[in-house]
Amino acid sequence: MTLSPSALAMVPFVSVDDMMKLVNAIGPAQMIAEIADYIEADFLRWDQFDKTPRVAAHSEEGVIELMPTSDGETYGFKYVNGHPANMARGFQTVTAFGVLARVDNGYPILLSEMTVLTALRTAATSAVAAKHLAPKGATTMAMIGNGAQCEFQALAFQKVIGINTVRLYDIDPVATDKAARNLANTGLTVIKCKTAQEAVTGADIVTTCTADKQYATILTDNMIGAGQHINAIGGDCPGKTELHKDILLRSDIFVEFPPQTRIEGEIQQLDAGHPVTELWQVIAGKAKGRSSADQITLFDSVGFATEDFSALRYVHDQLHKHGYFTELDMLADPDDPRDLFGMVRRANT
Amino acid sequence: MTLSPSALAMVPFVSVDDMMKLVNAIGPAQMIAEIADYIEADFLRWDQFDKTPRVAAHSEEGVIELMPTSDGETYGFKYVNGHPANMARGFQTVTAFGVLARVDNGYPILLSEMTVLTALRTAATSAVAAKHLAPKGATTMAMIGNGAQCEFQALAFQKVIGINTVRLYDIDPVATDKAARNLANTGLTVIKCKTAQEAVTGADIVTTCTADKQYATILTDNMIGAGQHINAIGGDCPGKTELHKDILLRSDIFVEFPPQTRIEGEIQQLDAGHPVTELWQVIAGKAKGRSSADQITLFDSVGFATEDFSALRYVHDQLHKHGYFTELDMLADPDDPRDLFGMVRRANT
Known part of the structure; x- marks a missing residue:
């Protein structure tokens, strides 16, 4: 029956x-x-x-x-x-x-x-990407933007990637205090930073999750160095980006679904033909993820159905x-x- | 506040x-x-x-x-x-x-x-179209297809258009009996017919609402005469039509939203350039609805957002x-x- x-x-x-x-x-x-x-x-x-x-x-x-x-x-x-x-x-x-x-x-x-549930799945997706893209043995993550998504990302990277330290920065220190408070007693070392530059210093992974609907430059080119993995989740609609274009040009870029990311992601700043790799191909072993310790990897995440x-x-x-x-x-x-x-x-x- | x-x-x-x-x-x-x-x-x-x-x-x-x-x-x-x-x-x-x-x-x-609610709004939309397209003084409607939509259509046309008689036909007489039973005590004269031909005889308005997903010919050309209004609601997806193409060629065709109707409606049988009139233009007085007593009008309804x-x-x-x-x-x-x-x-x- x-x-x-x-x-x-x-x-x-x-x-x-x-x-x-x-x-x-x-x-x-x-x-x-x-x-x-x-x-x-x-x-x-x-x-x-x-x-x-x-x-x-x-x-x-x-x-x-x-x-x-x-x-x-x-x-x-x-x-x-x-x-x-x-x-x-x-x-x-x-x-x-x-x-x-x-x-x-x-x-x-x-x-x-x-x-x-979206907060959970966004963090989970970032962690899946980082499994394949973050530098081996990564322990420290910078988090630029300490809003609603922040703690979920931190816990995802602790659980799935093995991060033990998060370096928090937000233009509003109240948000940073909130995130630090919520992450107390999770086993993570939480460091509150006064600038984005300070937050990214020494970080293996840089997560950007800010919410302004505008072309913003949360990260400038000088802030990103060899070997870092950037997990960019805040730029997710036309007109909303977080990274300076020069960072994109130095990175190997991984995306969920190119037709959508080219409209909504960081790569809306680039030519339509700029090479990107689909994350599913990396997971399936059809394309390379991180291939060297010096490589800058960027997961340009917009969220996919x-x-x-x-x-x-x-x-x-x-x-x-x-x-x-x-x-x-x-x-x-x-x-x-x-x-x-x-x-x-x-x-x- | x-x-x-x-x-x-x-x-x-x-x-x-x-x-x-x-x-x-x-x-x-x-x-x-x-x-x-x-x-x-x-x-x-x-x-x-x-x-x-x-x-x-x-x-x-x-x-x-x-x-x-x-x-x-x-x-x-x-x-x-x-x-x-x-x-x-x-x-x-x-x-x-x-x-x-x-x-x-x-x-x-x-x-x-x-x-x-969809049953109600589909009947309501048909009635709105018929206000502008049905022959003046229409009293009799044929209903080909006596499924879930049938009674709502009958009541809509009674209330809004002034129909007093419905002539029911379905390939399954059980459906016709069901509709006739439900329409008892509504003030409508209900006539159960044995063929589609019998149902349309003498009808001012012909409503088709059958549900097969296939190119069907519920109405053939000889069944439709001068002055009738056809309310075609069953053909609403690619590959699903109810009317013989020759009827379409003799009718003035009214639709909700041409880009959708050309894919889903009866007019998927016609050239992409075949002239149709948008219903909203008729309602707004920007286009003519029924303009003569002899005209065959067809509302090719697929349902719009x-x-x-x-x-x-x-x-x-x-x-x-x-x-x-x-x-x-x-x-x-x-x-x-x-x-x-x-x-x-x-x-x-």
């Missing part, structure tokens, strides 16, 4: 509260590492995915995007907004939710908050292990599919 | 049960007529809408689509599947849900079931009048937007 349509007509919903309970039950670093495994597994079957570019609705204040994908068996999409001015108004810059559905009958099988798919797939697999969900009456399910009208009218009696 | 972020972080959710209560509280015909007013109002401000084509994920079994749009102030999208084989397996051919969000901060303000937007806007306006919704904890809302991690960890205590 398969599930009855009535059971399928109910959609499991993971609320923010459920997601926080799940993160705390598993542990944030552990959950990021487990999501990283799902992301890596899905990158390994890259060809199976329908790679539709995200659909963006831009406005003066920000952007609302739908990011769909499918592996032929399961379909997923994420709704996500990016509104840089939100923070000053007391809103999240990014909020998100996502859906998984069965391709064979089109029925949704999961609705989940993705504000928290398959990563959200992987994260949703992970959450779906946790539903019945942890039970943190409710059922939503979201799909009409008449006894006779042709009798939608009769179902509505009988509900009246 | 505006709403606090905490209040905005909760998203009103209209379940199937809520939607059925709303339909029954307002009355299905009345609600369709009210949605028709919203659709017509939004067609009148056509230029304000971002008209992104739907994003479709096709598979052997069917299609899953995202249909986004925005009027600059409010953003909306619908998730909808179309799986013709579902009915035989006890699932709905079409299930759907939709979201409205604020453009200025990207926060969702409504999540609603749309399986029932603005119609879902109008329907969601209508439902959103009913939330606090009727109270049929619950609040979903769908958006993370830390006191400090930069302290997402701290929010997650504090939930553990």
Whole structure:
């Protein structure tokens, strides 16, 4: 027996509260590492995915995007907004939710908050890239931008890469204090820095995750030296970049999905033909990752639909292990599919 | 004072049960007529809408689509599947849900079931088109295809156009019996017919809403005469049509959004340059609708994102009048937007 349509007509919903309970039950670093495994597994079957570019609705204040994908068996999409001015108004810059559905009958099988989950999957994706790109034995990471993504990145790199020291810098020292406080008792050595230059000094890995919607230069050319890995996650829409172009020209650049990254990533500053390597090819052994100790590697990350798919797939697999969900009456399910009208009218009696 | 972020972080959710209560509280015909007013109002401000084509994920079994749009102030999208084989397996051919969000901060303000709502908005859209295209004084409608959409169409045309007689035909007489039963006591004269030919005889309006995913010929050329209005809603994806091409060549054709209709509508059978008129232009008085009693008019309807937007806007306006919704904890809302991690960890205590 398969599930009855009535059971399928109910959609499991993971609320923010459920997601926080799940993160705390598993542990944030552990959950990021487990999501990283799902992301890596899905990158390994890259060809199976329908790679539709995200659909963006831009406005003066920000952007609302739908990011769909499918592996032929399961379909997923994420709704996500990016509104840089939100923070000053007391809103999240990014909020998100996502859906998984069965391709064979089109029925949704999961609705989940993705504000928290996106933070986890972004950190997990950065860690997956760094496994292949960071210098061997890296111990120190500079973090430029200490906002909502910062601690997740730090824990991801501690758990997956083996970082033991983070050097924090933000234009707002309140953000740095917040991150330092949250990272106390994690086993990481946390160093608060007064300038970006100070933060990157001696760092094996440099993570940039700032949020201004403008062409910014968080890192200038002189700040980056031989052998460093740059994990650039803040530049993720047209007009929003963080790195000086000269850094890009000295780096070997790795991206998720070139057609999207050329529009949204740091490489929007470069010619459309500038060579980049797709991360999935590195993971699959089809292209080289880091090939020398002196090489500057850059992961120009903008976030891709398959990563959200992987994260949703992970959450779906946790539903019945942890039970943190409710059922939503979201799909009409008449006894006779042709009798939608009769179902509505009988509900009246 | 505006709403606090905490209040905005909760998203009103209209379940199937809520939607059925709303339909029954307002009355299905009345609600369709009210949605028709919203659709017509939004067609009148056509230029304000971002008209992104739907994003479709096709598979052997069917299609899953995202249909986004925005009027600059409010953003909306619908998730909808179309799986013709579902009915035989006890699932709905079409299930759907939709979201409205604020453009200025990207926060969702409504999540609603749309399986029932799509049936209402499709009927409402047909009625809006018929107001401008059906012959004056039309009293009789043939309905070819008596599935889930049938009764909603009949009530829409009774309420908005003044139809008093429906002539039903379906290849499966069980469907016709179901529709006839549901339409008893509505004031409509219901006539069950044994052939499509019989159904269309003497009809002022012919509505086709069959569901096969194939090039079908529900209506042949000889069945359509001078002065009739054809409301073709079943042909709505590539490879799925209902009318013989010769009918199209004799008709004046009206469509929602030409780039989409040329791919998905009846006119996929015609040259890409075949003249069509956009419905919004007729409503706005920029183009002629029906101009003579002998003219055959055809509304080649595939369903457009603005119609879902109008329907969601209508439902959103009913939330606090009727109270049929619950609040979903769908958006993370830390006191400090930069302290997402701290929010997650504090939930553990």
